[in-house]
Amino acid sequence: MPPRDNGHEEPVIRDKRKIDPETGQARGASATQEAPAPKAEEAPVDGDLLAERTADLQRLQAEYTNYRRRVERDRVSMREQAVAGTLAELLPVLDDIGRARDHGELTGGFAKVAESLEAVVTKLGLTSFGQKGDPFDPTVHEALMHSYSPDVTEPTAIEVLQPGYRIGERVLRPARVAVAEPTEPSEPAEEPDSSASPASADDDEN
Known part of the structure; x- marks a missing residue:
């Protein structure tokens, strides 16, 4: 004989336990896991700006x-x-x-x-310079005496009165020297005028 329907629904029982008593597994663990946050997209680098920087x-x-x-x-x-x-x-x-x-x-x-x-x-770095017989160089020599000599072929320091000094390429003091130049060439003697012929000379006598 079927049960009588008295118009009332049977109560629904919901199991809200987080642990399944049969399996021992946590219920809805996969659903409760948060999905990783999406990575922010990197802004593209401007090529002109990079070249400028x-x-x-x-x-x-x-x-x-x-x-x-x-x-x-x-x-x-x-x-x-x-x-x-x-x-x-x-x-x-x-x-x-x-x-x-x-x-x-x-x-x-x-x-x-x-x-x-x-x-x-x-x-x-100090070095001395200036030797007897050096060619005279006005950039490093100072002539205190001057003469002529047949023994030189160009202006020459024949005596060093005071040595010169330099440091590196800088001249601190020029060498003070006596300078001799080659002997001045003597002027040739004047020769008598031989353009007049003997005949013209005889004519003058007559």
Whole structure:
């Protein structure tokens, strides 16, 4: 005999447990997992802008390199000027040492001091120039005496009165020398006029 329908629906029971009692697995785990966020699309790089920024960077690097070179060049130039100024003040002392050596007076402790001083100035780049027999060069020689000599074929320093000094390519003092030039050629003697014939001379006598 079928059950009587009294007009009431049977209650629906919903299992809201998160763990399935039969399998022990979490229910809806795959559904609750969040999908990874989509990656933001990178904006395309403008080729003209990249070239412009690269050119700016290269220009800055070139300017910095030139600046470093200019600073180094100025530093070397200032050092050379300072050294040259100091050595120029010592030239009279070196002249006195040279004269004492020529007269045989450079002996004893004075000789040791002189040798030490000459070694120091040589280490700083000071060199002397000017030798007897050098061709006269007005850029490095100063002529204090002038004469003529048959023994030279061009203007020549026949005596060094004071040596010259230079540091590198810079002349601190020219060599002061006596200069001789070749002997001036003598003027040829005038010869008598031989254009008149003997016959014309006899005519004049008659």
